[in-house]
Amino acid sequence: MTVQQENDPFSIQLQSAVPLIEQRLSTLESQLAMSASQNSHKMDEILNHISDISTGRAPLNINITIPAGANYQVPTITTTTSSPHTYDASLSASSTSLAATASSSASQALMSNETNVPTYRMSRGSTTLLRLWKEWHDGLGGGHSVQWMDENCPGWFVNDKTFYSRRRRTIMAIKKYAIQHNLRETTALDIAEARRQQMGKSVDFFSKNQELMFEDE
Numbered sequence: 401m402t403v404q405q406e407n408d409p410f411s412i413q414l415q416s417a418v419p420l421i422e423q424r425l426s427t428l429e430s431q432l433a434m435s436a437s438q439n440s441h442k443m444d445e446i447l448n449h450i451s452d453i454s455t456g457r458a459p460l461n462i463n464i465t466i467p468a469g470a471n472y473q474v475p476t477i478t479t480t481t482s483s484p485h486t487y488d489a490s491l492s493a494s495s496t497s498l499a500a501t502a503s504s505s506a507s508q509a510l511m512s513n514e515t516n517v518p519t520y521r522m523s524r525g526s527t528t529l530l531r532l533w534k535e536w537h538d539g540l541g542g543g544h545s546v547q548w549m550d551e552n553c554p555g556w557f558v559n560d561k562t563f564y565s566r567r568r569r570t571i572m573a574i575k576k577y578a579i580q581h582n583l584r585e586t587t588a589l590d591i592a593e594a595r596r597q598q599m600g601k602s603v604d605f606f607s608k609n610q611e612l613m614f615e616d617e
Contacts, residue, residue: 519556522563527603528603529570529596532570532571566607574588577592577614591614
């Protein structure tokens with residue numbers, strides 16, 4: 401550098417600014433590295449969260465409540481989950497946003513085809529008349545009962561008509577026996593279940609042979 405350049409005000413100002421520029425660049429580099437690390441940590445947590453749900457370690461419960469009535473109303477969708485991992489608030493916000501998006505998409509789908517009815521398939525795992533009775537009147541696993549579906553969604557069983565009809569005849573046979581013998585319905589149910597166990601028959605057998613459910617029939 402020449403003497404003239406050393407005494408040049410612009411050169412002097414530039415020389416004094418270089419350390420500040422280097423410091424600023426170093427700070428920006430550190431901030432970018434920290435941000436990348438935080439994003440990587442959040443991504444790992446999200447992947448762990450997804451893994452927990454997909455493998456069953458953190459069950460995801462989705463409840464859809466469809467209002468009754470002739471006029472269209474937007475259904476309510478709620479989700480709950482638990483996980484062995486701990487997540488920060490930003491992940492909860494993301495989950496809330498995802499749930500809201502899902503609710504909006506579901507609402508739009510229903511609005512595009514209001515003639516659709518809720519899908520329900522009766523349990524094939526009811527090995528006792530007591531469980532069938534519970535499914536019919538109270539519902540299983542927090543879901544709607546068959547009775548509720550009949551009252552609010554006529555024709556919901558169209559794809560499961562044979563199975564539904566046989567189970568319905570079983571329920572009606574128990575109710576009829578209770579009326580004929582002046583019994584509580586639950587008492588008639590207990591009698592039918594005891595009879596089933598005594599005969600060593602299945603619920604499916606009784607659904608096809610209601611006349612054998614009670615000894616005096």
